[in-house]
Amino acid sequence: MAVSRDNLVAWIEALQQVYNENKEYLTKLDAAIGDADHGINMNRGFTAVKTELESNPPDNIASVLKSVAMTLIKKVGGASGPLYGTFFLRASTAVTGKEELDAAAVVSMFETGFSGIIQRGKAEVGDKTMVDAWTPALAAMNEALDSDASLKEVLEKGAAAAEQGMKDTIPLQAKKGRASYLGERSKGHQDPGATSTCLMLQKAAELWS
Amino acid sequence: MKKIINNPDDVINESLAGVAAAHADLVRVEYDPAIIVRVDAPVQGKVGIVSGGGSGHEPMHGGFVGMGMLDAACPGDVFTSPTPDQMEAATKAVDGGAGVLHIVKNYTGDVMNFEMAAELAQAEGTNVEAVVIDDDVAVQDSLYTAGRRGVGATVLAEKICGAAAERGDDLKTVADLCRKVNANSRSMGMALTSCTVPAAGEPTFQIGEDEMEIGIGIHGEPGRERMKVKSAKEIVGMMSEAIVSDLPFNSGDSVIAMVNGMGGTPLIELYLVYNELNEFLKEKGITIARNLVGNYITSLEMAGCSITLLKADDELLELWDAPVLTPALRWGE
Ligand SMILES: Nc1ncnc2c1ncn2[C@@H]1O[C@H](COP(=O)(O)OP(=O)(O)OP(=O)(O)O)[C@@H](O)[C@H]1O
Ligand SMILES: [Mg+2]
Numbered sequence: 388m389a390v391s392r393d394n395l396v397a398w399i400e401a402l403q404q405v406y407n408e409n410k411e412y413l414t415k416l417d418a419a420i421g422d423a424d425h426g427i428n429m430n431r432g433f434t435a436v437k438t439e440l441e442s443n444p445p446d447n448i449a450s451v452l453k454s455v456a457m458t459l460i461k462k463v464g465g466a467s468g469p470l471y472g473t474f475f476l477r478a479s480t481a482v483t484g485k486e487e488l489d490a491a492a493v494v495s496m497f498e499t500g501f502s503g504i505i506q507r508g509k510a511e512v513g514d515k516t517m518v519d520a521w522t523p524a525l526a527a528m529n530e531a532l533d534s535d536a537s538l539k540e541v542l543e544k545g546a547a548a549a550e551q552g553m554k555d556t557i558p559l560q561a562k563k564g565r566a567s568y569l570g571e572r573s574k575g576h577q578d579p580g581a582t583s584t585c586l587m588l589q590k591a592a593e594l595w596s
Numbered sequence: 597m598k599k600i601i602n603n604p605d606d607v608i609n610e611s612l613a614g615v616a617a618a619h620a621d622l623v624r625v626e627y628d629p630a631i632i633v634r635v636d637a638p639v640q641g642k643v644g645i646v647s648g649g650g651s652g653h654e655p656m657h658g659g660f661v662g663m664g665m666l667d668a669a670c671p672g673d674v675f676t677s678p679t680p681d682q683m684e685a686a687t688k689a690v691d692g693g694a695g696v697l698h699i700v701k702n703y704t705g706d707v708m709n710f711e712m713a714a715e716l717a718q719a720e721g722t723n724v725e726a727v728v729i730d731d732d733v734a735v736q737d738s739l740y741t742a743g744r745r746g747v748g749a750t751v752l753a754e755k756i757c758g759a760a761a762e763r764g765d766d767l768k769t770v771a772d773l774c775r776k777v778n779a780n781s782r783s784m785g786m787a788l789t790s791c792t793v794p795a796a797g798e799p800t801f802q803i804g805e806d807e808m809e810i811g812i813g814i815h816g817e818p819g820r821e822r823m824k825v826k827s828a829k830e831i832v833g834m835m836s837e838a839i840v841s842d843l844p845f846n847s848g849d850s851v852i853a854m855v856n857g858m859g860g861t862p863l864i865e866l867y868l869v870y871n872e873l874n875e876f877l878k879e880k881g882i883t884i885a886r887n888l889v890g891n892y893i894t895s896l897e898m899a900g901c902s903i904t905l906l907k908a909d910d911e912l913l914e915l916w917d918a919p920v921l922t923p924a925l926r927w928g929e
Contacts, residue, residue: 414796422815423793423800424676431673460712461629464650464676469708507708564704567741568817 388538389487390595392448396440398594399455403433405586416579420566424465425579432463432471448488452479452496466564467580470504470517477503490538493595494528497545501525508563515561515573517580524549524588542592549588553581597797599897604794608651608671615658619923622662626689629682632658633668637690643761643770644668644690647699647754648683649706650675652793653814656751656893659924665758666922667696674793674896675815677705683713687722695723695767699753699774701746702730725767727774729753731781731904733842734811734819745813748854748904749781751892752916755925759918773915777906782842784835785902787812787858788825791895810834814858814895814902828865832872835903840880845907847881852916854887854904859894861901866890869901886916892924 388394406413406429413426436458445451452475460472478500485492501521510516527548531541554577561573564580601607609627616625623632638644647657648670657669667690672678687696696717700710707728714724731749735741753774760770787809790799800816803809808831811819826834845851855870857863870889877884885908893902906912919928 418796418800422675422817423796424673427673427793427795428676461679461681464672464679464709465705466677466708468677468679468705469712472712507711508704563742565742565815565817568735568745568813570736570741572818 388595389489390493390538391487392446392451394595395448395451395488396444398591399433399440399451400437401590401594402587403437405590406430406433406583409586413579413583416577416582419576420561420569420573421579422565425467425583428463428465428467429583432459432468435462448485449479449483452476452482466508467583470508470580473503473507474500490536490541491532493538494525494532494541497528498525510563513559514563515556515559515566515578515581516563517578517584519556519559519578520549520552520581520584520588523552524584539592539596542588542595546585546588546592549585553577553585556581597792597794599792599794601794604797607794608673611651611654612658612671615923622921622923623658626685629679629685631668631670631682631686631689632661633686633689634661634663634666637667638692639667640692641694641764642692643694643765643767644687644692644696645699645754645757645761645770646670646683646686646690646696647750648672648678648686649701649703650677650815652791652896653893655891655924657754660751660754660922662920662922664762664918664920664922665754665925674795677703677709680709680713680716683710684716687713687717687724688720691722695725697757697761697767697770697774698724698726699750699757700726700728701750702728702743703745704742723767725771727753727771727778729778731778731783732813733782733784733838734813747785747814748783748856748893748902749778749906751854751856751888752781752852752904752906753777755920756912756915758920759915762918777912780843780907781904782839783902783904784838785812785814785819785858785900786810786831786835787816787895787898787900789860789899791816791859791898793896808900812858812895812898812900814893816895816898828868829872832869832876832903836873836876839903839905840882843907845880845882845905850883850885850908851877852886852888852906852908852912853877853884854892855889856893856902856904857891858898858900858902859891860897860899863890866901869903873903885913
């Protein structure tokens with residue numbers, strides 16, 4: 388399949404439910420190595436996103452992403468607000484004028500969005516952040532694209548790699564964000580931001596198939 | 597969770613409404629986006645000073661809005677950085693033509709959101725400088741962390757920069773002073789109990805009846821070490837030694853000292869801590885030139901305290917003594 392404007396909106400609206408259902412889980416993860424607000428932040432952000440998309444429905448793919456970005460920037464705060472906000476803002480620039488996204492366009496949308504996360508947060512692989520979920524996910528998606536996989540396969544590979552990357556954050560010592568204040572004590576816990584990223588990609592893989 | 601609230605989701609707005617009603621002579625409150633603004637802002641020709649951060653640290657920052665201190669504060673959700681649209685609105689509201697200083701505590705979220713806000717305000721033609729406060733010695737400042745956290749020095753920087761702006765210093769001078777205050781300040785905190793974020797409903801961390809956390813942050817983030825509760829003398833000794841040896845503060849130095857309550861510790865204990873601090877510093881040949889004892893940068897209902905020392909010279913003391921009129925800090929004239 389190719390992703391239409393409506394498919395994109397369906398994904399975003401589903402994310403509202405995902406973050407609502409995982410609010411306590413993400414907040415618990417953040418309580419262990421941060422300040423116990425990541426689930427609350429994501430739930431607040433995507434609830435506002437859904438309301439905004441319903442009351443002012445944008446008519447194309449790029450403007451949907453831009454609307455999501457502006458709402459997240461305004462409503463989330465914390466580190467994840469500017470990071471995910473910048474992600475969606477950049478992602479929108481990769482799909483300007485497109486009515487449908489094939490597998491390559493979806494990956495390019497994620498990749499461009501991810502470059503915004505790097506620019507804003509300056510984290511590197513291994514710093515125990517959402518970057519540790521995005522990086523293997525994008526590598527796996529690009530690899531699948533190269534072997535002419537379908538969108539479904541590309542996203543499944545990406546989601547699986549994100550999940551592995553998320554789990555691989557457990558032994559890491561955090562070097563960015565609030566968790567870095569803990570030093571050695573940040574080891575042994577899964578990063579909340581890597582987890583919210585993984586949930587995002589899993590939902591895309593589930594819906595866009 | 598046991599709190600005097602109506603609904604966890606309404607805590608910030610209802611508390612802001614209380615501030616607006618109690619201090620209408622000093623500040624006005626806007627809700628969408630949420631900002632607390634000095635009642636006579638923008639003051640023409642004066643550098644505007646904006647700060648902000650998560651709520652739950654009251655009176656910081658909203659209680660410091662007024663003559664001689666902040667022009668505006670941006671309250672985020674509890675313990676969560678405010679958002680760029682709040683900061684941009686605050687910046688616009690206080691821009692009297694001389695530019696605006698952002699005083700930012702060093703937390704990833706605060707720094708990134710203020711960065712986005714500065715980009716937005718600059719795109720609209722307002723001159724913005726940002727100074728990041730990072731005075732907490734509990735956290736090692738190294739390549740491997742997000743750097744030291746911003747805590748008590750923020751209060752001192754807001755007072756001193758506010759006085760400088762009030763007397764007509766330009767943006768660069770006020771920003772340089774802010775950097776000077778930050779460079780010469782060090783802090784450390786400790787906690788006896790946890791705190792409960794209203795929206796979370798449960799204590800942020802568990803701590804035994806007989807335990808304390810040394811080096812605690814202002815959001816209940818763990819600090820350096822968990823240990824059995826010790827005497828006030830030992831606690832103050834540990835914290836002060838870490839502070840004094842870090843800058844370092846030397847014999848002959850004169851300081852502004854703040855003994856700050858985390859929200860759940862009574863003044864009787866804070867004064868006891870001040871007494872220990874005074875003894876400790878005397879022993880080291882360090883003189884307390886000015887002091888502040890009370891709840892200024894809190895962590896909801898956490899029991900505990902923090903100590904901040906600022907190495908002071910005549911310029912800083914003069915600015916410290918200048919009149920200030922805000923909901924939470926007022927003296928002079
Ligand atoms: N510099 C960074 N680059 C990429 N991701 C980061 C960075 N810093 C933090 N993160 C991610 O953000 C997540 C935490 O997000 P959260 O919503 O809890 O914000 P926060 O750090 O608590 O912000 P605040 O301190 O203002 O409350 C971390 O788990 C991590 O994945
Ligand atoms: Mg957090």
